[in-house]
Amino acid sequence: MALTTAPGATRRTxxxxxxxxxxxxxxxxxxxKVRDNLTGHAFLIGAVxxxxxxxxxxxxRGVVMSFQRTRRGETTWVGWDNYSRIIADPSFWTAWKNxxxxxxxxxxxxxxxxxxxxxxxxxxxxxKGYLRVLVYLPVMLPPASALFLFKFYxxxxxxAGLFNAILTALGLPTSEWMQSPTMTMPAMVIASTWMNxxxxxxxxxxALQNIPGELYEAAEIDGAGxxxxxxxxxxxQTRLILALLAMLQIVATMQLFIEPLILANxxxxxxxxxxxxxLIYQHGFFQNDxxxxxxxxxxxxxxxxxxxxxxxxxxxxxx
Amino acid sequence: xSVPQYRKVAALALATGLGLSLAACSTKxxxxxxxxxxxxxxxxxxxxxxxxELLKNWNDDVxxxxxxxxxxxxxxxxxxxxxxxxxxxxxxxxxxxVTDVFYGYMTDxxxxxxxxxxxxxxxxxxxxxxxxxxxxxxxxKEVFTDxxxxxxxxxxxxxxxxxxxxxxFQRAGLDVDNPPKTWPExxxxxxxxxxxxxxIAGYSExxxxxxGGWHFTSLLYSQGGQVLSAxxxxxxxxxxxxxxxxxxxxxxxxxxxxxxxxxLLQWGDLLTNAGAxxxxxxxxxPDATQAIVSQFQGKYQDWAMGPLPGQxxxxxxxxxxxxxxxxxxxxxxxxxxxxLKWLAYQKLTPGKxxxxxxxxxxxxxxxxxxxxxLFTNGSxxxxxxxxxxxxxxxxxxxxxxxxxxxxxxxxxxxxxAQAVYAVLDAAMSGVLTNPNANIDALLKTAxxxxxxxxxxxx
Numbered sequence: 001m002a003l004t005t006a007p008g009a010t011r012r013t014x015x016x017x018x019x020x021x022x023x024x025x026x027x028x029x030x031x032x033k034v035r036d037n038l039t040g041h042a043f044l045i046g047a048v049x050x051x052x053x054x055x056x057x058x059x060x061r062g063v064v065m066s067f068q069r070t071r072r073g074e075t076t077w078v079g080w081d082n083y084s085r086i087i088a089d090p091s092f093w094t095a096w097k098n099x100x101x102x103x104x105x106x107x108x109x110x111x112x113x114x115x116x117x118x119x120x121x122x123x124x125x126x127x128k129g130y131l132r133v134l135v136y137l138p139v140m141l142p143p144a145s146a147l148f149l150f151k152f153y154x155x156x157x158x159x160a161g162l163f164n165a166i167l168t169a170l171g172l173p174t175s176e177w178m179q180s181p182t183m184t185m186p187a188m189v190i191a192s193t194w195m196n197x198x199x200x201x202x203x204x205x206x207a208l209q210n211i212p213g214e215l216y217e218a219a220e221i222d223g224a225g226x227x228x229x230x231x232x233x234x235x236x237q238t239r240l241i242l243a244l245l246a247m248l249q250i251v252a253t254m255q256l257f258i259e260p261l262i263l264a265n266x267x268x269x270x271x272x273x274x275x276x277x278x279l280i281y282q283h284g285f286f287q288n289d290x291x292x293x294x295x296x297x298x299x300x301x302x303x304x305x306x307x308x309x310x311x312x313x314x315x316x317x318x319x
Numbered sequence: 320x321s322v323p324q325y326r327k328v329a330a331l332a333l334a335t336g337l338g339l340s341l342a343a344c345s346t347k348x349x350x351x352x353x354x355x356x357x358x359x360x361x362x363x364x365x366x367x368x369x370x371x372e373l374l375k376n377w378n379d380d381v382x383x384x385x386x387x388x389x390x391x392x393x394x395x396x397x398x399x400x401x402x403x404x405x406x407x408x409x410x411x412x413x414x415x416x417v418t419d420v421f422y423g424y425m426t427d428x429x430x431x432x433x434x435x436x437x438x439x440x441x442x443x444x445x446x447x448x449x450x451x452x453x454x455x456x457x458x459x460k461e462v463f464t465d466x467x468x469x470x471x472x473x474x475x476x477x478x479x480x481x482x483x484x485x486x487x488f489q490r491a492g493l494d495v496d497n498p499p500k501t502w503p504e505x506x507x508x509x510x511x512x513x514x515x516x517x518x519i520a521g522y523s524e525x526x527x528x529x530x531g532g533w534h535f536t537s538l539l540y541s542q543g544g545q546v547l548s549a550x551x552x553x554x555x556x557x558x559x560x561x562x563x564x565x566x567x568x569x570x571x572x573x574x575x576x577x578x579x580x581x582x583l584l585q586w587g588d589l590l591t592n593a594g595a596x597x598x599x600x601x602x603x604x605p606d607a608t609q610a611i612v613s614q615f616q617g618k619y620q621d622w623a624m625g626p627l628p629g630q631x632x633x634x635x636x637x638x639x640x641x642x643x644x645x646x647x648x649x650x651x652x653x654x655x656x657x658x659l660k661w662l663a664y665q666k667l668t669p670g671k672x673x674x675x676x677x678x679x680x681x682x683x684x685x686x687x688x689x690x691x692x693l694f695t696n697g698s699x700x701x702x703x704x705x706x707x708x709x710x711x712x713x714x715x716x717x718x719x720x721x722x723x724x725x726x727x728x729x730x731x732x733x734x735x736a737q738a739v740y741a742v743l744d745a746a747m748s749g750v751l752t753n754p755n756a757n758i759d760a761l762l763k764t765a766x767x768x769x770x771x772x773x774x775x776x777x
Contacts, residue, residue, distance in 0.1 A: 070433070070434075070435075071433050071435075072432060072433060072435045073434065073435015073436065073648070074435065085775045088771065089768075089771065089772075090764065090767060090768050090771065091768070156581065157580045157581055157582075158518065158580040158581065160518075176752065178583065179581075179582050179583055179752040180752070181752075181753070264527070264583065265527030265528050265583050265584075265585050265588075266527055266528055266585075266741075266744070267527070267741075267744060267745060267748075268527075268583065268748070269582075269583065269748045269749070269752040269753065270745050270748060270749050270752075270753070270761075271745055281406070282741060284409070284413075285405065285406035285409040285410065286405060286406070286409075286529060286737050286738055286741045287735075287737070287738040287741065287772060288409065288429065288430040288433060288735070288737070288738065289738075289772075289775075290413055292775075
């Protein structure tokens with residue numbers, strides 16, 4: 001049907017309808033959008049429901065619990081009491097110190113080693129695929145199994161232990177490993193790095209293979225050696241992936257839990273393995289203090305959110 | 320149906336299905352009675368599927384109990400590790416998913432009361448529901464009593480003694496019928512056993528997973544000490560007796576090198592070593608020998624038991640603990656009575672359930688261990704139980720004769736036991752892993768922590 005009058009003209013000359021409010025207009029628009037994308041919204045409902053029930057509600061519940069105290073089935077609001085109590089716990093600062101030490105060591109070892117392994121693998125001309133599989137194999141081992149291997153064979157404090165046998169063969173003094181307060185953290189980082197290295201190596205390899213070969217050729221023509229090529233081509237070209245993995249590494253390592261639980265049977269020698277996540281577990285499940293555990297969980301959430309915010313800000317600037 | 324329509328229907332079906340499944344996740348307890356007027360109760364700690372004989376025994380007991388009580392339906396639940404793993408138990412308690420009649424350690428009383436999930440069953444626990452009730456040791460009932468209200472029925476108890484490996488004693492030239500009675504004697508025997516070499520520890524001790532604190536408490540009791548003050552409000556181990564406990568261990572570990580090199584042991588670690596014949600002595604309850612045999616491939620004939628050693632003579636006291644069944648808040652009186660009847664049948668009747676020694680004997684479950692002792696000395700139930708036990712013993716009861724002939728006064732576990740034990744692990748691991756450990760500092764730190772957690776009311 002052909003229009004005899006332009007719609008716009010009709011509106012201008014016809015009776016003046018009451019002007020719909022912006023909200024109503026938006027609502028009508030929203031309704032139409034939902035109708036037009038029913039399939040997408042139906043899927044969205046499922047995803048949102050899953051997140052709401054299994055992710056967001058527990059988080060909100062945890063925050064609420066951190067301001068409450070439950071005794072004899074009665075819940076009361078106690079303000080910041082749980083927080084002050086948790087901060088006054090003598091293990092609180094020990095746990096944070098241990099967690100930061102682990103994160104620091106993990107950044108030095110667990111972050112740098114996979115990067116250099118990836119560079120090495122990338123440079124290889126032969127047996128590349130075979131070696132990639134070998135590097136990735138530990139990732140397929142369940143973490144608990146891998147840690148039990150370290151606990152009972154590698155870190156056996158007697159001379160029969162794998163690492164001690166190697167040290168003895170090299171004429172070096174043996175270590176008590178997990179039984180020594182000073183060795184607890186390095187030992188946990190070594191085990192953790194071995195377990196998780198494969199995944200990081202694969203990501204680095206993918207990033208390295210995206211670097212145009214001409215850049216290396218140009219650097220070589222300019223007389224750059226291996227180190228200068230790494231410094232001036234490899235690292236700048238992979239900086240975004242490096243930054244991302246650094247952030248993921250910080251967030252993951254700060255949630256240190258399974259290593260203390262299995263390698264150190266919990267707190268380790270004189271709290272040397274107590275991490276923040278383990279302290280949460282200790283409060284929640286051994287000290288009958290779920291509210292204190294919730295408060296500590298919220299503190300941890302805030303710290304990790306802080307790190308994530310810093311990361312987002314830094315990467316936004318880089319972009 | 321066109322493709323877009325098909326996609327829309329599929330998406331809606333998916334979303335609806337998800338919604339329904341989420342709705343199904345919400346827990347709802349069983350109705351207390353069905354259309355036939357039967358009372359239904361759920362109970363936990365049904366043996367897991369891998370424990371075929373135990374599971375069959377349990378199912379037989381349920382069937383027989385229901386035959387005798389046709390108006391009661393027992394729905395039993397296997398909760399895996401809940402029945403011997405404190406964190407699992409706490410999670411169920413916090414999540415409100417405990418069964419109507421649920422199991423807990425004596426150390427869990429405070430936690431259960433704090434959760435508000437247990438009901439007072441004092442008015443229902445009588446001879447009518449549990450025929451042997453008057454024979455049950457009042458001290459055990461007292462453990463589950465708070466403010467004059469009874470919250471659980473005791474079903475098992477234990478006390479600690481010195482468990483030793485007769486085979487290693489023989490090899491070390493020690494008298495297998497005369498175990499050490501004092502800590503200096505333990506030290507001397509441990510040195511001889513460790514001298515056998517081959518990675519054998521003369522004496523072994525826990526220091527992780529709360530078990531270190533548990534054993535520290537028992538060792539402190541042997542000295543005559545207590546972990547908390549009488550009112551339960553202050554730590555009371557930073558004293559000469561607490562120091563003596565740690566000094567004994569430090570001397571054995573580093574002075575004599577008789578405790579093996581691997582420390583930070585928790586429950587299964589020590590028993591694994593014991594099952595492998597690498598432990599000469601350790602302190603434990605009689606049923607530790609059962610675990611060594613059933614879970615860690617040891618042999619009953621290798622293990623014997625004496626009383627807990629004292630410092631210069633007999634121990635002043637030993638740690639006693641045990642287990643019971645709580646009743647979930649909100650049950651109907653019929654359900655409580657049905658639960659009590661079930662417990663009476665399965666746990667508190669000589670010749671039935673856990674005391675069915677005629678059934679257990681050919682199945683090679685140990686009969687003849689000196690515990691559990693649930694009934695008062697001299698009571699009818701105790702006499703019946705002891706007679707049945709002797710008549711059907713399948714372990715060498717002489718291995719426990721010294722332990723039984725030298726009873727040590729039993730002292731219960733402290734308030735907030737698990738939390739206190741967790742703190743004391745650090746003191747134990749300190750002296751067992753550091754040759755230069757400062758005992759005074761370890762005790763002071765542990766004292767501060769315990770006082771703080773008591774002050775916080777956790």
